[in-house]
Every structure is written in structure tokens, then in C-alpha cells.
Amino acid sequence: MSATARPEIVVDLAAVRHNLRTIDALVGDDVATMAVVKADAYGHGALEVARAAREAGTPWLGVATVPEALALREAGDVGRLLCWLVLPGEDLTAAVAADVDVTAATTAHLDLLARAVEASGRPARVQLKVDTGLSRSGSTAEAWPALVAAARAGELEGRWRVTGVWSHLAAAEEPEHPANTQQAAAFHAALAVVEEAGLRPEVRHLANSAAALLHPDLRLDLVRIGLATYGLDPAPDVAHGTDLRPAMTVTAPLTMVKQVPEGTSVSYGWRWSAPAPTTLGLVPVGYADGLPRAAAGNDRPGPAGAPAEVEVGGRRRPLRGTVCMDQVVVELGPAGTEVGAAVGDVVRLVGPAPAPSAQEWAQACGTISYEIVTRLGGRLVRRHVDSEEGA
Ligand SMILES: *Cc1c(COP(=O)(O)O)cnc(C)c1O
Numbered sequence: 438m439s440a441t442a443r444p445e446i447v448v449d450l451a452a453v454r455h456n457l458r459t460i461d462a463l464v465g466d467d468v469a470t471m472a473v474v475k476a477d478a479y480g481h482g483a484l485e486v487a488r489a490a491r492e493a494g495t496p497w498l499g500v501a502t503v504p505e506a507l508a509l510r511e512a513g514d515v516g517r518l519l520c521w522l523v524l525p526g527e528d529l530t531a532a533v534a535a536d537v538d539v540t541a542a543t544t545a546h547l548d549l550l551a552r553a554v555e556a557s558g559r560p561a562r563v564q565l566k567v568d569t570g571l572s573r574s575g576s577t578a579e580a581w582p583a584l585v586a587a588a589r590a591g592e593l594e595g596r597w598r599v600t601g602v603w604s605h606l607a608a609a610e611e612p613e614h615p616a617n618t619q620q621a622a623a624f625h626a627a628l629a630v631v632e633e634a635g636l637r638p639e640v641r642h643l644a645n646s647a648a649a650l651l652h653p654d655l656r657l658d659l660v661r662i663g664l665a666t667y668g669l670d671p672a673p674d675v676a677h678g679t680d681l682r683p684a685m686t687v688t689a690p691l692t693m694v695k696q697v698p699e700g701t702s703v704s705y706g707w708r709w710s711a712p713a714p715t716t717l718g719l720v721p722v723g724y725a726d727g728l729p730r731a732a733a734g735n736d737r738p739g740p741a742g743a744p745a746e747v748e749v750g751g752r753r754r755p756l757r758g759t760v761c762m763d764q765v766v767v768e769l770g771p772a773g774t775e776v777g778a779a780v781g782d783v784v785r786l787v788g789p790a791p792a793p794s795a796q797e798w799a800q801a802c803g804t805i806s807y808e809i810v811t812r813l814g815g816r817l818v819r820r821h822v823d824s825e826e827g828a
Pocket of ligand 1: 473521605645646647662663664665671
């Protein structure tokens with residue numbers, strides 16, 4: 438091993454392009470794609486992922502907040518860009534000036550936009566959001582006709598153009614869930630109000646990654662692709678055969694390897710003891726870096742669940758004992774089995790096979806892969822690579 442190998446997150450931008458092109462081909466020419474790069478691109482680096490998405494021909498980017506949108510503009514992105522989380526009283530001038538599509542779910546949001554239009558001296562791009570059953574953001578069905586009417590009035594006055602109408606699904610990863618058909622029906626009813634008012638939005642959209650893969654009838658004009666952009670499966674319990682490549686690999690060097698006798702207890706609380714002589718390895722990544730403490734399977738009273746695993750030299754090795762703030766112990770193999778791991782060897786914590794997937798970590802922790810990748814960070818150094826560079 439040459440230079441010191443720091444614990445790091447390596448993101449392959451070729452995988453991002455592959456995933457977006459795969460979905461673009463799947464949904465066909467009549468459906469536009471949006472790469473959702475909120476939350477620093479689910480922990481993958483928003484600016485780099487945004488650039489890769491544009492290289493892959495993705496016409497839309499999506500983020501939650503106005504600052505996330507402005508950061509992309511400051512980095513030079515000039516394509517279509519939607520944001521959907523407006524704070525009370527937020528100044529939207531910069532967003533309007535930067536040609537960001539801003540989501541309005543209430544007439545108060547339209548009022549903020551009207552102020553921003555006056556301040557920036559240019560018309561806004563507005564997308565209206567209706568709540569069809571997630572009961573999160575979005576106009577209620579009751580308030581919808583008034584919101585649509587106000588939006589239409591502002592459009593006729595030249596304040597803005599209503600570029601989109603959209604909603605968000607509650608259970609797209611469960612194909613048989615009644616929410617899917619109910620929300621689709623509610624959305625079509627909301628669209629009828631929009632048509633009736635004389636609005637002609639460029640895009641009507643409902644689908645996240647899971648809906649884009651599993652529900653062709655819900656793709657409409659555009660699909661908002663978050664998790665699948667990163668090569669993670671939004672519907673791990675449903676077979677769909679879409680070829681997604683995980684973009685993120687988390688690696689660290691083994692910092693210590695030691696033989697211990699039977700009965701040796703490991704880490705805080707002595708929650709695991711070696712049933713036989715074995716070899717332990719120390720990995721310098723902990724919960725301060727986003728490795729969930731729950732991944733050891735022993736953070737709750739009662740019988741321990743199966744711990745998460747890491748990969749060393751092509752083989753899976755289980756976490757042992759409690760995950761610490763800065764490090765975690767793995768079992769490299771009971772004595773007698775061939776260990777073959779030494780200080781400095783590369784440990785893959787998350788990544789494409791044979792490394793454990795973010796989904797496997799999620800299973801060990803009772804969560805979803807979204808939470809695993811978005812929380813990885815801390816002292817991990819993020820590096821972007823392109824496995825197809827020069828290819
Ligand atoms: C995060 C988000 C998405 C992306 O969801 P995925 O399941 O990651 O594809 C799409 N739309 C909205 C409104 C979101 O907040």
C-alpha cells in the first residue's frame with residue numbers, strides 16, 4: 438500500500454450517467470427525466486452529479502430548497518431546474534432572477550413570487566403543487582381551484598408562466614398499494630381544474646424513481662429520479678429488471694488486526710463476545726461519519742439482529758460489538774479459517790458487489806437505503822471518478 442489511504446467516499450460519475458440514460462431509454466421519448474440532486478445528491482455531491490446528469494442529456498434537475506438551486510446556478514448550471522421547499526416569508530428574488538422553477542402550494546407562495554418578480558424585474562417560472570394523498574406539502578383539493586385561479590390571473594398579468602403542475606406519491610414502491618390509483622385519480626381531477634382555468638403547463642408530473650420503474654401509467658410528462666440516479670433500488674422488494682449501477686463506494690484501510698482468545702468481549706457495553714478464538718480488524722469509520730449505530734444489530738435491548746457486513750479482499754466480514762463514534766470492529770474470521778487480511782488492506786463498507794449495498798445496510802438497521810447514503814459523510818473524504826473516462 439503506497440500513500441496513506443484515507444477513509445473515503447468514491448463516486449463514479451459514469452454510473453450516474455448510465456443510470457439516467459437507462460431510465461431515459463425505459464420511459465421513452467415522450468417522457469422527460471429530472472435528476473433529483475437534493476441533499477447534496479443523496480450524499481454523492483450535487484455539483485458533480487448535476488454535471489454528469491447534464492452530460493447524460495437529462496433536461497431537468499430537481500432540488501428541495503432555494504439555496505440548493507442557487508448553488509447549482511453559481512456552479513454554472515443553466516438548464517431547467519425545479520425547487521419545491523419554500524420557507525415562510527422567503528425571499529425568492531434570486532431564484533426568479535436565476536430562472537429557477539419555484540413550486541407554489543399556496544397563494545402565500547404566489548405572493549412571495551409576485552414580490553420577487555417585482556424585485557428582479559423579470560417574470561417567474563411557477564409550478565403548482567397539489568396534495569393528492571401524501572398529506573405533506575401541496576395544495577389541498579379544497580384550496581386548489583383558488584390557487585389555480587390566482588396562478589392563472591398572475592400569468593395573464595405577465596408576472597409568471599405556470600410551467601408545471603405536480604404531486605408526489607406515498608407508496609409507489611408498493612405496486613398494489615391503493616394510494617397509487619387514488620392519487621392518480623386525484624391528480625387527474627386537479628389537472629382538469631388546471632385545463633378549465635386555461636393554463637397549459639409544459640410538464641405534469643407525479644412519478645419518483647419507483648413510479649418511473651414500476652408504473653408506466655404514472656410517468657405522464659416527466660419523471661423525478663432521485664434514488665435510481667445513484668444506482669440504488671427504490672423498490673427492493675419488487676422484481677423489475679432495470680439495470681442500475683451503484684455510484685457510491687465507501688472504503689477505509691484496516692488500521693489494526695489482532696488475534697483474540699475465546700470469550701473476548703468487544704467494544705462499548707461488551708455486547709458481543711467471541712464464541713471461539715478469532716481475528717478482529719479495526720475500521721476507522723464510525724457513527725460520526727454516518728455509519729448507523731443500529732448497524733451492529735445490538736443497540737437495543739433484547740436479542741441482537743444480524744449485523745451489517747463489510748468486504749475485505751472479496752469476502753464479507755460482520756461488524757462485531759457496538760459501532761463507535763470514530764471506528765468499528767469487524768470479525769475477520771475465526772482462527773483456523775484463512776484470514777489473509779493485514780493492516781492497510783482496503784475495507785469496502787458500501788458499494789457495488791461484492792461489497793455490501795446501501796440496501797443491505799438499510800436492512801441491518803431497519804431503515805431505507807436513502808437514509809444510509811444521505812447520512813454518510815463526517816470525516817469521509819469524497820472523491821469523484823469516471824470509470825469511462827477516455828473509454
Ligand atoms: C426526493 C424527491 C423525489 C425523488 O424520489 P426518489 O424516490 O428518490 O426517486 C421526487 N420528488 C420529490 C418531490 C422529492 O422530494
